[in-house]
Amino acid sequence: MYHQQSTADKSDFYDKEHLAANIALSQNMNKKIPVGVVIQQEGKIDGKNIYKFLIGMIYSWYDGFFIIQIANDKKLININRSESGIKNILTFNNQNMLQQEFDFKNIVDARKQQQRAIIVRQGQASFRNKLLDVYDKTCAISKVNVESALEAAHIFPYMGKETNVSSNGLLLRSDLHLLFDKKLIRINNEYIVEVDPILVNSVYGKYDGVSLQLPKNMNDYPNKKALASHYDSCDF
Structure with a gap:
């Protein structure tokens, strides 16, 4: 976890789009470009730091940190892992639970952790509630209205409070949210859904060419610049 560059007044939700280091890291993240990482080690050799x-x-x-996976000789980086997937790893580690002694307290703790993971996966509570209202508790693509299956998807990746606005969000069924994050589903400037050709012959093929269900208020419509950024980042 690498904390973003900060301004002199430490305003966490201002500098990421204005300071060069954060702009560069954001571009690396969005375009899946590897980064070099330097980590200082404990101790010194001949009085000099070790890196x-x-x-x-x-x-x-x-929350102010860029999440980076380091490559090593045992495991290659999984560049297809979704944002929701990495957040799930950060908030709920099943392997840790398996290593603990089985008792009632662990079951209760596991349920609490699992609930926190669901909240993160579905989107920040206030952002999700806003989208549930804007989209009338209905998936913008599938039109499914089962509230527990719906998640708040960011069009432009979450970069702080100011990206938690309705025009930068879509209310999507959980599986469609994952496919949207994995750049296998995109939306053009006419609000038409396009599906990656590899999915056309799957159960998701029926959504290719579907018109997005739009909010009643035009101010809540998905931002076209954000949609274009996501659209251009898709490989199909």
Whole structure:
């Protein structure tokens, strides 16, 4: 977890779009460009600091931190992991639960952790509630209205409070949210859904060419610049 560059007044939700280091890291994240990572090690040699030079991939930005996975000789970086997937790993580690002694307290703790993971996966509570209202508790693509299956999707990746606006969000069924994050579904400037050709012969093929369900208020319509940014980042 690498904390973003800060301004002199430490305004966390201002500098990421104005300071060069954060702009560059955001571009690396969005375009899936690897970054060099330098980590200072403990101790010194001949009175000099020791550093490790590594390479990694930025997955997302979360609460002031860029989330970076480091490549090593045992495991390659999974560049297809979704933003929701990395947040799930950060908030709920099943392997840790397996290593704990089985008792009632662990079950209760696991449920609490699992609930927190669901909240993160579905989107920040206030942002999700806003989209549930704007989209009348209905998936913008599938038109499914099962509230527990709906998640708040960011069009432009979450980069702080100011990206939690309705025009930068879509209310999507959880599986469609994942496909949107993985750049296998995109939306053009006419608000028409386009599906990656690899999915055309799957159950998701029926959504290719579907018109997005839009909010009643035009101010809440998905921002076309944000949609264009996501659209251009897709490979199909």
